Amino acid sequence: MLQLSCIPSPSSSFFSLALSRRRAATRGRENSFTYPVPCQCLRQPDVDDRETTKQSNICSDISSHFYGRRSLASIAALTFLVPQLHTAQADTSYEESVIRNGVKNVISKAKAAGILRLAFHDAGTFDMEDNSGGMNGSIVYELDRPENSGLSKSVKVLEKAKREIDNVQQVSWADLIAVAGAEAVSLCGGPTIPIRLGRHDARNADPEGKLPQESLDASGLKRCFQKKGFSAQELVVLSGAHTIGGKGFGSPTTFDNAYFKILLDKPWTSSAGMSSMIGLPSDRALIEDDECLRWIKIYAGDQVKFYDDFMTAYIKLVNSGASWEPLRST
Numbered sequence: 001m002l003q004l005s006c007i008p009s010p011s012s013s014f015f016s017l018a019l020s021r022r023r024a025a026t027r028g029r030e031n032s033f034t035y036p037v038p039c040q041c042l043r044q045p046d047v048d049d050r051e052t053t054k055q056s057n058i059c060s061d062i063s064s065h066f067y068g069r070r071s072l073a074s075i076a077a078l079t080f081l082v083p084q085l086h087t088a089q090a091d092t093s094y095e096e097s098v099i100r101n102g103v104k105n106v107i108s109k110a111k112a113a114g115i116l117r118l119a120f121h122d123a124g125t126f127d128m129e130d131n132s133g134g135m136n137g138s139i140v141y142e143l144d145r146p147e148n149s150g151l152s153k154s155v156k157v158l159e160k161a162k163r164e165i166d167n168v169q170q171v172s173w174a175d176l177i178a179v180a181g182a183e184a185v186s187l188c189g190g191p192t193i194p195i196r197l198g199r200h201d202a203r204n205a206d207p208e209g210k211l212p213q214e215s216l217d218a219s220g221l222k223r224c225f226q227k228k229g230f231s232a233q234e235l236v237v238l239s240g241a242h243t244i245g246g247k248g249f250g251s252p253t254t255f256d257n258a259y260f261k262i263l264l265d266k267p268w269t270s271s272a273g274m275s276s277m278i279g280l281p282s283d284r285a286l287i288e289d290d291e292c293l294r295w296i297k298i299y300a301g302d303q304v305k306f307y308d309d310f311m312t313a314y315i316k317l318v319n320s321g322a323s324w325e326p327l328r329s330t
Contacts, residue, residue, distance in 0.1 A: 092197060095169060095197055096179065096194075096195065096197060098169055099165055099176060099179045100179060102161040102162075102164050102165040102171075103158070103161050103176070103179060103180045103183045104187075105161065105164065106157050106158070106160050107161075107183065107184060109187055109188055109253035110253065111154070111157055111184075112184035112188050112253065113184070113246070113252065113253075114153060114154040114157075115157070115158070115180050115181060115183075115184040116181045116184045116185060116244065117151065117154070117241075117245070118139060118154040118155065118177055118180070118181070119177050119178060119180065119181025119182075119184075119317075119318060120238075120241065120317070121147070121148055121211060122135055122136070122137065122138065122139035123178075123318050123320055123321070124210070124228070124317075125206040125210040125211060125321075126210070126229075126321040127207075127210055127227055127228065128228060129227060131321070132321070133206040133207065133210050134320045134322055135174050135177070135178055135317070135319065135320060135321060135322045136174050136199065136200070136201060136202040136321060136322065136323065137173030137174040137177065137199070137201040138202040138205050138206045139151065139155070139173075139177065140155055140173055141204060141205035142205045143155065158176055158177065161180070172199050172201045173201050174202075174322065175197050175199050178199065179197075181318065182194075182195050182314065184244075185241075185314070188244050188253055188254055188255035189254055189256065190255030190256075190307060191308070191311045193311045194315070195318065196315075196319065198325040199322045199323065199325075200322075200323040212224045212225070212282065213282075214281055214282050215281050215282070216282055216285065217285045218285045218286055218288060218289030218292055221285065222235060222292075228320065229316075229320065230313070230317075232291045233309070234313045234316070235286075236286060236292050236295040236296060237299065237306065237309045237310050237313050238310070238313050238317065239282075239283065239286060240257070240260065240299060240306060242259055242280070243256060243257070243258055243259035247278065247279055247280065248262070248267075248274070248278035248279060249263075249278070250262065257300060257302075260300035260306070262278065262279075263279070263283065263284075263286065263287045263296050263300075264287070264297065266284075266287065
């Protein structure tokens with residue numbers, strides 16, 4: 001059963017504040033109300049005393065009535081606003097939970113690398129110069145391109161999830177792929193990445209030749225990523241996605257910083273066994289660039305920073321070039 005975790009529980013600070021205000025208001029009414037004083041019946045007050053007591057009681061009743069009603073009105077308004085403050089957040093959380101659960105039902109660690117590659121290849125067509133491409137679901141029209149070889153299997157996996165999700169709520173391919181890529185990272189032990197929803201799907205394929213080529217050297221890679229709005233640091237941290245899959249960087253189903261550690265070892269320089277087959281030419285090129293090397297060393301020594309920076313860069317990647325739905329009214 002799906003949990004709407006963004007709605008405060010009765011023990012949350014929000015509801016504690018409302019409850020304390022209600023109690024304060026109740027105490028205020030009790031303390032401000034003037035009860036008849038029994039001892040006054042033991043003597044016969046004179047006219048001035050009776051008049052003074054009467055005026056005092058009238059003022060006390062008016063004060064109690066006024067402040068008591070105002071406090072109760074404040075509590076009523078606060079209680080009324082609770083669903084208003086959290087409706088939009090609850091809706092978004094619910095929708096993302098539906099998508100994530102749909103994805104979890106169809107993917108496994110063995111399929112995670114292909115799903116993550118699908119997200120990279122859909123978003124990786126973004127070009128700042130003409131504002132084309134990006135995370136728009138167009139990959140479903142581009143599966144016959146050489147650079148997308150093998151991704152039809154990942155699309156078929158997500159097609160099953162999409163059918164199930166669409167029975168509950170409509171989801172665009174762009175949103176589904178963005179969430180699926182994040183879920184693939186989490187499934188393999190990486191960070192949990194929050195994904196904004198509301199992307200529109202493209203109706204046709206993106207221009208060809210926009211993805212970085214595997215044969216590029218470090219300078220070519222940095223220029224390519226710069227055209228997409230990404231720095232050398234973001235190039236390096238996103239390349240860390242190659243830590244899962246069959247490229248030889250540690251366990252193919254564990255998302256960790258082994259990619260950077262192995263890059264520093266340069267195993268492909270050895271002619272022994274399969275070491276020469278580790279990584280793509282573009283992976284090996286990064287280690288030969290001083291700027292990229294600095295970040296490779298940082299991530300090799302600090303997996304937590306790798307996780308944090310990868311999460312930030314992935315969010316930026318899957319938001320690149322997206323066409324968004326109008327904001328929901330709250």
